[in-house]
Amino acid sequence: xxxxxxxxxxxxxxxxxxxxxxxxxxxxxxxxxxxxxxxxxxxxxxxxxxxxxxxxxxxxxxxxxxxxxxxxxxxxxxxxxxxxxxxxxxxxxxxxxxxxxxxxxxxxxxxxxxxxxxxxxxxxxxxxxxxxxxxxxxxxxxxxxxxxxxxxxxxxxxxxxxxxxxxxxxxxxxxxxxxxxxxxxxxxxxxxxxxxxxxxxxxxxxxxxxxxxxxxxxxxxxxxxxxxxxxxxxxxxxxxxxxxxxxxxxxxxxxxxxxxx
Numbered sequence: 001x002x003x004x005x006x007x008x009x010x011x012x013x014x015x016x017x018x019x020x021x022x023x024x025x026x027x028x029x030x031x032x033x034x035x036x037x038x039x040x041x042x043x044x045x046x047x048x049x050x051x052x053x054x055x056x057x058x059x060x061x062x063x064x065x066x067x068x069x070x071x072x073x074x075x076x077x078x079x080x081x082x083x084x085x086x087x088x089x090x091x092x093x094x095x096x097x098x099x100x101x102x103x104x105x106x107x108x109x110x111x112x113x114x115x116x117x118x119x120x121x122x123x124x125x126x127x128x129x130x131x132x133x134x135x136x137x138x139x140x141x142x143x144x145x146x147x148x149x150x151x152x153x154x155x156x157x158x159x160x161x162x163x164x165x166x167x168x169x170x171x172x173x174x175x176x177x178x179x180x181x182x183x184x185x186x187x188x189x190x191x192x193x194x195x196x197x198x199x200x201x202x203x204x205x206x207x208x209x210x211x212x213x214x215x216x217x218x219x220x221x222x223x224x225x226x227x228x229x230x231x232x233x234x235x236x237x238x239x240x241x242x243x244x245x246x247x248x249x250x251x252x253x254x255x256x257x258x259x260x261x
Contacts, residue, residue: 001027004063008124016128018055025056030063034072041079046254054083054130058115058123066118077115081108084134091138095145107134107141129215131256132199201256202249206235210242211249221246 003026006016018026029037029052037060043051052060057080064073085104092103111134114123125133202208213219213231222232222239232239 001030003027003030004059006121006124006127008121016124018059018127022053022055022059022127025052026059028052029056029060034064034069038072038075038079041076044083054080055127057083058126058130061115062118062123065116077112084108084111087131087134088138091135092142092145095142095149099145099149103141103145106144107138110137110141199253202252204245204248207245207249207252210235210245211253214246 003023006018008016010016029040032040040050041052041057041060043049045051046053057076061073061076061080064070064076088104088107089100092100092107095103111126115126117123199208199212202211210231213234214221219234220228220230221242223230230239231242235242237245
C-alpha cells in the first residue's frame, strides 16, 4: 500500500521521517473504507485499541483532500479539532477573555493552513511530532498576543508609569514572560525540540538527549562506519541500551501526549 513520503528537510538537509507507529496507523487507516476509517478516527485515548495518532489524522486529511473527497477531509478535520481544542485553550488562557478567542482562531487557522496546502510541505512536521508542532504554533501565537497587549497597555497609559494609576499596582507582573513559552518565537517548527513542555516530559536527561539526537539530529544509533558519529558512541553505551533509552523516552512522551488530549 502506497504511503506518500514526506519531503520537507530539517536544518541538516535531511528529509523528515514518520515513526514506525505512525506509518502503521496510516497503513491500517488506508485499508478501510471512509466510514469505518472515520469511526476509528473518533476513538479517544491514545492507549485505546484502534486509536489513530494525530500525525496519522494529518496524513489522512491531506490524502482525502488530494483525492477530492473534501467532506471526508472536513470530518477528519473536525475530529482533529476536537482533540486539540482543550489543549490550545488551556495554554492561551493567560491572555484573558478579551483575546483568547481570537488567539485560538489564529492557532487553528495556522495549523490548518499548513495541513491543507497540498502544493507544499510546510506541514510535514505535523506528521512527525504533532504535539510539538502544535505547541510551537501556540507559543508563537501567545507571544504575538502578549506583545500586542503590551502595546495596547502602553498606548492606554499614555506613557505613564505602570502602577501610577489607581488599581493597576503590580500590573507589570500580570503577563507571563514570553520566553517561558518558547525561547525564540521566530524559530522554525523543527527547532522546537527545546520547548520545555514537550521534550522535558522525558524524565531522564540522557533519554531526552538520545531521543533528540535520533529524531531531530537524525543521528544513527549505530553504524558499521568507524568514523561515523552515532548515539551509541556519544554515550559510550551499547546500541541495545540506547534503543531502551529511546523507547522509554517514547513512553514518557506518550504519557504527556495522553494528558494533552
